[in-house]
Structure formats: C-alpha cells, structure tokens
Amino acid sequence: MDLQHGCRAEYGPLELRIQTLAGINGFSVFVDDPRLEQRCVYEQTVQSTLESAKDYVVMRAREYLDSYEEPAAANADWRCS
Secondary structure, three states: OOOOOEEEEEEOOEEEEEEEOOOOOOEEEEEEOOOOOOOEEEEEEEOOOHHHHHHHHHHHHHHHHHHOOOOOOOOOOOEEO
16 A cells, blocks of 8 residues: 555544654554543654554554543554545
8 A cells, every 4th residue: 555644543432543754664653532632642653564553553542541441442444545
C-alpha cells in the first residue's frame, strides 16, 4: 500500500491515528480520547512497518482503556489514504 497521508480508526470510545513522517521510514501514532478537553492521550514516533504501527497504537489504546477499567474494542477498522 502506498500511504500518502495516514490512517484512522475508531477503537471503542477512542480515535486512533497514524501519520506518515516525511524523510524517514516511520510514523507518528496517536491515541485520542474525544471525551477529554485535551484529546491526545498518547503520541509516539515509531520506525516500523505500517502493520506494526497499527498493532502498536492498538496496544497503547488497550492499555489506556485498561487503566480506566473500560472494555476494549474487539478490533480497529482502519481507513487509510
């Protein structure tokens, strides 16, 4: 897949985002909680494949939900462009 902009997914109450980084082989991954005033609860730059970045941000989202004892979604349905 030739990713130009990034990917988004809903994961339970959270929004997951992956953005491409210019000039390096990597991604910025984000976990957003739209229920909060400061939506972004996790941000990290990772050097990996797109599939690994997806797995990584889902893992971080699951950890975030677990810390508040909220149920995690079964899976993330990614939309990429």
